[in-house]
Amino acid sequence: MSEIDNNNTNNYATIKGEPVTALPKDLYIPPEALKVFLEAFEGPLDLLLYMIKKQNLDVLDIPIAEITKQYMEYVEIMKDVHLELAAEYMVMAVMLAEIKSRMLLPKPVADESEDDPRAELVRRLQEYERFKQAAEDLDKMPRINRDIFLAGAEMPDIEIKKPLPEVDIQDLCFALKDILQRAEMYEHHQIEREILSTRARMVQILVDLPADKFVNFEALFTLEEGRAGVIVTFTAVLELIRQTVIEMVQAEAFGQIHIKKIGE
């Protein structure tokens, strides 16, 4: 019946209460290679296609009952060899069972237009087969560094020019106008705001500063507060430095200024 030793105590699965001690008929594969074999399938459609091709069946006329039985055998084996079974395999099992049951129902005489319950499965199998083939063809197409090699030559020594950014002089003008207008706008807002208190800001900075970590000086400022806000923050920072509550570090000229709380 099978080339695999039936006396082996190793049962592959239990189907309908009967232990399956043999692999499906077409599966002439040593058990140790089984996992590798089963892992080679790209999903339930791939597995179904394999079963159909293996038995020279017509995709358009699948013996559903038989295929469902075989499919379930594979799925049981997969479970048994602890192959992580994708949910898709179970979904397909349900679909097969459903088709099977629908085919068992007597066809109502009046409803001639009803499709073969297998039609959707056939469509999906065909569609998948098409792209499985397309993928194989694509894989065989000439590609770079396997079948095609690019050609080139050494460049002569050249001086690479770094072009300056393109700036329009009017842009420069508008930029200045923008800043001043913005500054002005924030000043107007300022009036409606409560007066910023340096002392309150000192407290806020201290609360916000993480312990034992440098932060960017710039991070302390908020543009939206306008010039007055910047001044208040700046004064607060100076006061905190004077009181040696925080320290300020600048590694190089024009470098980033960092602020840190002085540890206890």
Add this chain to the structure above:
Amino acid sequence: MAIEAYKVKRIFEGVLMAAAGKPLTVSYLAQLLGKENEFENKALKEILKELSEDYRGRGITLEEVASGYRFQVSVDLSPWVGKLWEEKPARYSRAMMETLALIAYRQPITRAEIEEVRGVAVSSNIVRTLIDHEWIKIAGHKDVPGRPALFVTTNKFLDYFNLKSIKELPTLKELADLDKAAVQLELSLNENAETNNQTESG
């Protein structure tokens, strides 16, 4: 300085060689010549054609792919050239190739649509690898709930497979005529209903 056409050929030859296989478009090459050297695109293409003919029968060829012109080693020399590289050319998994094939033939396509055909979930790794290789990109989002990303292939993908356009991909295998299949199914349905009843009970 205005330059003569025969010089343009030398310049293109040198520049395409310096680009070492990175494809350059005609308009890029035209721009490289500068404003003082205006040539019609047609004239430049003529020059490139001439250059290509100069290499007939030699060890390299000038080819046009999706992103432009590039020099390639003549295909029949691949066995010799392949020895230059110690590394084995990359191999890609079936899952990756099937995903890529679906995107190539069905673009623009969503991940769910790919999964629908393949019958399994598409791993994020595969999508990320394809995007990292710049073989696919997100072209937009489908106007359905969740607004899933729509994938398309890139020119880099075409370049990699030595193609000028997606139309050059081999045609998909035709499906067995579904109409015919339907008729056949209809016919067999009645018979089968009986057969199945037998099989089932058997």
Add this chain to the structure above:
Amino acid sequence: MAIEAYKVKRIFEGVLMAAAGKPLTVSYLAQLLGKENEFENKALKEILKELSEDYRGRGITLEEVASGYRFQVSVDLSPWVGKLWEEKPARYSRAMMETLALIAYRQPITRAEIEEVRGVAVSSNIVRTLIDHEWIKIAGHKDVPGRPALFVTTNKFLDYFNLKSIKELPTLKELADLDKAAVQLELSLNENAETNNQTESG
């Protein structure tokens, strides 16, 4: 399979091109041909010489350098090839433009003064980039605590904008408004100084 000399030339051409400028020695090339294709070194050198002559007057040349043979782009094409690697001119960020504008119109100016008007800190990157482009330079140091650098624009800046002197900077109508704004700023500066003093004591 033994191959003929004329084929060896094609193979060498393809292989050297695939190496894209990496020099290959004669013995390496000989080895590439395999044991079944034994050629004397002298014969191979003859083949390479012939190949080199094929490229006389073209956009590339076959050269022998210390570590072997390689194809090079002809030296006289450097100006054209150089353009391949030219970076696209960058666009200045808004922060960069504003900083430059303030330096141009308010020079000499310190960083703190720029920050005061802009309301935000000026990143070191911006200052460094402007100095790198040679558009601004440090003209001296202000005689106040900390001795901050005073920035001015350079002649290169003037050249770029085709100006003879900084006085030629456009005085568009907007500039009138700008001045008004400036006056307002001046005024509000004093007010603010007071406000701040009050806050301080409060």
